[in-house]
Amino acid sequence: MIEIRFHGRGGQGAVIASNILADAAFREGMEVQAFPYFGVERRGAPVTAFTRIDTKPIRIRSEIKEPNIVVVLDESLLSAVNVTNGLKPNGLVLINTAKNPEDFKHLKAKIATVDAKSIAVNNKLGSKTAPIVNTAILGAFAKATGLVKLETVMECARDGTPVKKDENANAVKEAYEQTKM
Amino acid sequence: MGKLTIPEEEYMLEGHMGCLGCGGTLAMRYLLKGLGKDTILSIPACCWAIMMGSFPYTNLKVPMHNSAFEVTGAAISGIEAALKVKGKEHINVVGFAGDGGTIDIGFQALSGCVERGHNVFYVCYDNEAYMNTGIQRSGSTPVGAWTTTTPVGKTGDWKKAPKKNAVEIMVAHKIPYTATASVAYPEDYIKKVLKGKETKGPKYYQVLSPCPTGWKYPPEKTVEIGRLAVQTCIYPLYEVVNGRYNITFKPAKKKPVKEYFELQGRFRHLPEKVIEEIQQSVDKDWEILQRKVEMTKDL
């Protein structure tokens, strides 16, 4: 079983990202489960969401404490939250940042980066001050992990977002191409 | 107070759970500036039930009772009665609730409380939908608005039923004092609160509290939208003192409702024809209000 933890802020689409990823893995024949940290979401406040992917039906009904992969939708969270808490040995951390993987050696994990914020802004997803980066980051997820194919993520991004379906699918593709590992 | 136009003392503290640009926080902040320290609040299920932080913290410098959703009117009646029996009638007793908690599920308790004539304040911070549960329509949602339960979609299913007018319902209860207010006009709002302190019996306030998340606009526009609501006469500022109407703010030039709608995603779907119909309805209500002032000015 692969366990993934998403870190974002209220309104950035972390929960929708965990759902779209589950949908994509499901469409590729996987058993899946996704759920948000059951707290009180507030725009801007830190939010955590989880996705589990497995080959057999998933029955565990409790929080993910030792993720294989951590996805950070907002770089500023690195100072507010211990994102690598419980990360499995040689687990992966995917970060939305303009910086490079080498700049995050201190996290002592495999690192992948993508500038999902600029991709989101270029594709007019969310506002300039509050870009919605969830679909872009999933493009990078597909590239960095190979767990799901680009086409599936694009298709699910289209279905999973209420508006701007083409822009979201495009953001997935751009992020896939620009992922640095 | 120097150059300040509202009292400087803060009774609502920073570090609360309000969203960026939340109008409801300003509705509380200004209220407490008017009421001061000797105040007991009762708040039902609503955004404010979790705004002050979770246990063991509060961002309020006044005591507050958390109540069930439908009972604010009864809860403040109980506090008022106990204070009377204990000889502590100088303490302001205040129900502070959302629009749904006031005019839908809490209406029965509010009506009973006002009819019995309890010496209390009831302040409804009106963000025009059930925001704490995720933007569902309420009886206070205006005509034309999108919510998750008036989802517009392809069949144009925006809110069709008119917004309940709680202030007029309170007038029908022969309430000693009732008024509207907007967070964009804190001086007007606080002046009305101070008037309430001089008035014995029930006082009802309806405070427009714009909500960036629910009305779909960028958070910095909260006060601007709260102002436009008044300048377009969609949300006129007035008070009714023992049946006598008084408009407390007359816009120099009445602005078209279009200007108010354009800033908010919840109205973006409205066709021109419907906006025109809403404009006429707003103009008619504004005319009726002015006639009421005329009709009752020397009673």
Add this chain to the structure above:
Amino acid sequence: MKIEIKSMKDLPMLPKTLETTIGVYNTGAWRSAKPILHEDKCNKCYICWKFCPEPCIRIKDDKGNEITPKIDYFYCKGCGICANECPKKAIEMVMEA
């Protein structure tokens, strides 16, 4: 201010709060844009203080003298109302890192 409840024994007998939120919730961590006040343009009308929903704009120093408004970034959520309402356009919203 922040307190640490180590066990049931530290709890009050019934569910009631023990402290204010001052120094507890770093709601400043919520913002993606930051208001920067340019002192040269500011005329100390304190309209920013009046409309801040937090509120976290300080207008007096600890000796009680009026000062140029100072934004407390520990709490400021970056909603931008102050910038939008400032008559002198003295407050600029700057994207965080």
Add this chain to the structure above:
Amino acid sequence: MSTTSIEKTEKHTTTTKTGVKKVMHGNYAASYGAKVARAEVIAAYPITPQSQVVEKIAEFTSSGEMKAQYIKVESEQSAMAALITASQTGARTFTATSAHGLTLMHELLMWASGARLPIVMVNVNRAMAPPWSVWAEHTDSIAQRDTGWMQFYCETSQEILDTIIQCYKVCEQEDIMLPALINEDAFYLSHTVEPVEVPHQELVDKYLPPFNPKPELTLNPDHPAVFGSLSKPDEWYPEFRWMIHEAMERAKKRIKDADSEFGKIFGRSYGGLLDLYKCDDAEVVLMCAGTLASTTREAIDELRNEGKKVGLARIRTFRPFPVEDIRALAEKVQAIGVMDRCFTFGYEGPFFTEVKGALYHANNKPKLKGYITGMGGRDVDVQLVKKIFADMYKVKDGKQDAETVWVDLKADVNNMNAWLKVR
């Protein structure tokens, strides 16, 4: 297999012969259940964590995808009052609520069963204030024990959807005519996304005939009658109550039949009243309801690998209570532990009380112990369930230190997951 990769199984089609599979929340599974069951009148009021149910239904009815009247009432009390009369007028009715919404309906819940109305309602199990809490707990539904409603507890989102269909099938039978409460755990199901199959409409229509009660039993000008009139002590009040009891007992078999018949058509069934997992040769069995059962299955598989003969008996229906099934289980098991995600102040866990009571007249009386867990939505993980099984083995071997323990409490500084003795 490296930490971040997984062998892929073949890509399965999302459309099967019985339905279309989608990844969705438990709340949406409830809305789809109402839709395919062709609910005709819905009256609902939003409450966390149920609001997506009403939002999805608003989408269905607004787009015309669901031909139902959706009354957006001003409170839960009015929601149930409106459904009582809608059902009495002959329409198939549905609503969803949670915690304070359910308890605000309490008076009307009694009304619905007294009037013998087959209303089906989904309740998201959520802890009661104060303190405010939006997380999973069974106190709200257990507090409706005596309202005459059948009570189902679901373990998966698929079960929520399927149970709505099964309940209409059972409740609307002429000699049952009772309402049913279908419970889903807050967040663990309501806000958790997982694959759910939406059954093909024509198959559901084959399984579930339309609701058409006898006209003379409805509000119908052709058969003018008064419903619920005064009944003096020496007249027929107790007899009407006895008839509800008879219907509730009759329902036990009907629920099992409906579950197995559903299984024949859709390939899924849920163990009728008491859902057994690896109990055939089990020495120690844990009983619980809702999503606690899923985590327990994981613990059982791990312990079975270590040679421990353990099993699960999931209480699917709390009313009608599966007395006979529990006594049958007790014949072949040495010790039963009951995990309650609720608590009756002044006594113990209500599920434990009912299981213990059911076994008083059983031939074989296994050792029993009660465990209070997960109150206020506190997370119950596989490790904790394994610790409970280990404790149950001591009970089996005669070393029982308590009748009931309240586990995972933050008692004091040095013991932040204490097991405190209730009795």
